[in-house]
Amino acid sequence: MAQANQQVLDNTSREVTKFCQPQDTENLQLAIIHSKPSDEHQKQLYDLFGLSLSFWSKYEQEASGYFAAYDYPDPANALGAHTTTLRLLIKVAKTPEHPHSKDYAWLEFGIFTHWVHGGKVHVLVQCGDQPTTIDVLKRLHTEPVRRRCTRDPYAVQAYILEHLVKEFDASVWSWRDRVRQFEKDRLKPKTKAKAVDTTSEPDPDYQRMHEVARHVIHCTEMLATAINVVDSIIEEHSAFLTDNHHLLQSATFETRNVPSMLRRHRSFLKAFHLRSQALQDRLSNEIHLAFAAVTQHDSKVAVRIAEATQSDSASTKTISFLGLIFLPSTFVCSLFSTSFFSLQPTVDLDGSQGTPSTTHPDNIPTYWIVSDRFWIYWAFAIPLTLFTILVWSIWQNYTALRHPKASDMIPKGMKFGAMFSPRSKDRKRYLNGLNEIELGQKDCGPV
Template sequence: MSSKQHLHGATHGGSAGLETTKTVLDAFCRPPEDGAAFRLAFISAKLSEKGKPISNYPTEDEQQRLHDVLGMDTSFWSKMQQDSSSYFGAEDHAKPHSETHSMLHSHTTNLRLLIKVAETPPNASLAVDKGVPYAWAEFGVFTRWQPGGRTAVLVQCGRGTETIGALRHLLEPLTRLDNVKDPYMVYALILQRLVFEFDKSVWSWRDRVRDFEKDRLSQKAMQSIVTRIVSNEVPHGDHKNSSAPSEEHEPGKPTSVVFNMVPPEPDYQRMHEVARHIIHCTEMLATAINVIDNIIQEHDAFVNEHADLLKDAKIEISNTRKAFRKHKSFLQGFHLRSKALEDRLSNEVDLAFAAVTQHDSKVAVKIAEATQSDSASTKTISFLGLIFLPSTFVCSLFSTSFFSLQPTVQVDGTQGTQGPPSTVKSDNVPTYWMMSDRFWIYWVWAIPLTIVTIFVWSVWQNYSVKRHPKARSEAPRRLKLGAMFSPFKKIREQKMEALHEIEVGQKV
């Protein structure tokens, strides 16, 4: 008589060779015809994001049948438990017709774990152009163990035939047993595969972090290459194809072309997307460690409470405990590695910010140097203007109609009466240098306009509404007028300081 029974549910894509969920559950709930001591079934079913069942999800009737026949709680299929990151629960069921209800009829357990892995389309949950592709690996396990070793295991798996095949291979030794002495032996084998899945998850995100590190190193190498090209291969004095300044190039000295050609371009958005997924990965590992702790506690409690049923399973119990401790040790190592990935990625983000800041600072230095050169040219022009300003003023002043040269000969040919001529022209005609008696008009207009201009400039420099928008309405009018119109610099500075204190007080 065969001691095993395998049932395989369909994947989401309805892969060939796998039966539908209805067929699998019908066979799983029926008593085995061959008296198999170990029954194993796989289904691939999940809820949509809105909590509605999609293809292959058990109907309410099927969920109720699993509860009635095997004692599987219908809450296992609820949205809360299906969306839970991880949990583990166990329950003892007494014989229904026992007088004291103290005899164990069956022991059931529920397990759920989530694993987040880096994926590529078409298996990913997110397209590459919209972010970092990823996928969730979902595992749900129900077990039912009865005294005598009869065991039923239902695995809800969302990772397709590869994981189902691996779990089936791991559980194969149990199918050759006449009875399963320790009900938690199943979890020792299932967790062996799930630990492998967690390892793949951590390494998949490690590859994403490593990509950022490689990109940084490649950018640094490119910058080094450009530096060597600029330093060693640019001919002396040849800057036709270079953005460097026009001064002579010193061999071995890099020019500003490096900063223009290879600016750092970190992908901050992608970095933060990967960081978000690694945080999820770390969370899943932490919850998985808690789940194993719960399994160990429930296993110890079951062994202590039902020692009479397990008196012949000492070796199996010992090996199961050792397996749990080993799996927990693996997960703790993966958890530390995931935390290290968070730190490495955080370091890359900080370094990217520093590299961009450093590059911008170098560019700013180059701009400052160019500005300094322009400033020197401006100073030269201003100095030349200052040199010619006095003579220009004199020319402008004496070219006005207030000054003129008049000939000493009248229109009728007679000699003028102004006195002796001040000069004699080339045509021997004597002339006089004359200043208008209304020359005072020039000073009457020039001096007040100069004073008004200086005053307006002083007011504009000392007070502006844009400088103190809040103090505009709150400060005393006398204080504002003093800051604007006081002729003494020290008083204006005191008033401005008072306005600044008022504004700071309003901000606080």
């Protein structure tokens, strides 16, 4: 990696050195660099061509796009040179080389032109090492393109922008493919065989969706910036023609065709911008639909849980009702089976057998005996019952203090009024007050 970076710096140094050397035999001089030149070369470019040092500053290098034009007078106070600086950024999707690499890339384009009346132009381009871009830039040396660029100072921008417009188009389509993939993934269950379980839980990749949405927003921003940049180029070109029309009398066709080309580029960029905005809307629709699908699935699950709970509740009620039926008899049985009650035959009491009964199932006469200490049962049962109720009440109040609810803060007078008030209007008023308190629309003040 370090060796590759050093090689890029060396190539930049060679290109700038060659660019700064006078070439009287060439009327168009081109330099393509892939990194910032050294401070010495930056100063040399400023001294020879007027390329501002701020062109290499951080805020201009990281700007999403801008355009500027400057005139430099000659000793006779006429136009000596006309310079322009242009910068654009393009964000494209790409297939990551490995799982931890980025799935997108920034294409940077910085263009500087130095045009001198009389047919000489210097072009410095700072960009990536994309082969297609380099091939397009090298075609500036072809005769038709070079002739246009030497006759009109804005023909270079018009020519390079034609390639950048194609890059913007490719950028929008690359993100369109990502958005379309989400749409296809959503439609897959409907196109599969009937054996597919359509009730399975939806599992949208929200994080991935929002990542793509972020990139599409950047793409839209870059297109809007590019449109503003082209507008600035058209305005500056119009102003240049107005101020220097006498210098371009022999370039009638170039001065007419360059604005036409720029307007054409702008119309394409506006179309791509609308397409990018449509991608944002489509992706936003997919995100909302994914949320709705998950919510709908959760609602169906909640309904099934409620139905199962209702069934369990019915079973519980049945069991509770059966227990309620047997509870009184169980209590009576338990009470009379204690040692406080005793059923003894008469033979056990006076030593005689007695006369068998002829009217009852019991053939042996018996006596029903209740202990005179039966009060002990109530002496323990009643206090223990009251103590249990007291402990339960304390525990309930403690839980309500730790986890308060609106219903716990309702005054008891209001609760009793809602249940036992003799007048229906009063009961309705109390009930309305209870509802307002539970909904948080009313303070729990005195009733």
